[in-house]
Amino acid sequence: MENNDNAIIHDIGILGKFIHIYCSGKHQGMSKSRVKGNGKVAQYVNSLDIELCDDCKKLLLYAASKRIICPYHPKPACKDCATHCYAEPNRSKIRQVMRYSGMRMIFKGSISYIKKFL
Numbered sequence: 001m002e003n004n005d006n007a008i009i010h011d012i013g014i015l016g017k018f019i020h021i022y023c024s025g026k027h028q029g030m031s032k033s034r035v036k037g038n039g040k041v042a043q044y045v046n047s048l049d050i051e052l053c054d055d056c057k058k059l060l061l062y063a064a065s066k067r068i069i070c071p072y073h074p075k076p077a078c079k080d081c082a083t084h085c086y087a088e089p090n091r092s093k094i095r096q097v098m099r100y101s102g103m104r105m106i107f108k109g110s111i112s113y114i115k116k117f118l
């Protein structure tokens, strides 16, 4: 169980990074505040220490909650998964985020980050 917990921490850290890159690039000038979750999500997101606009914050909290309840250990890449747990419009939003931030990560040579979520 503890290993799985580390995997969740790792994955939510990546989600936070992606959404942060996206929000910094796309939502300049919007008011932003530190991401804080409630309940179980809090223990994973509150330590990320990132600031996002309200929309991105909601998306991250949503994604984090989905990651926490993911029934697969180890988690498969989302595109190979039979469950497709994201509902619209979050599914489209997170894809946009992954595409946008993924491109920027590739430039920086961080491809291994991306594979898991595309």
Ligand SMILES: [Zn+2]
Binding pocket: 022, 023, 024, 027, 052, 053, 054, 055, 056, 057
């Ligand atoms: Zn944003």
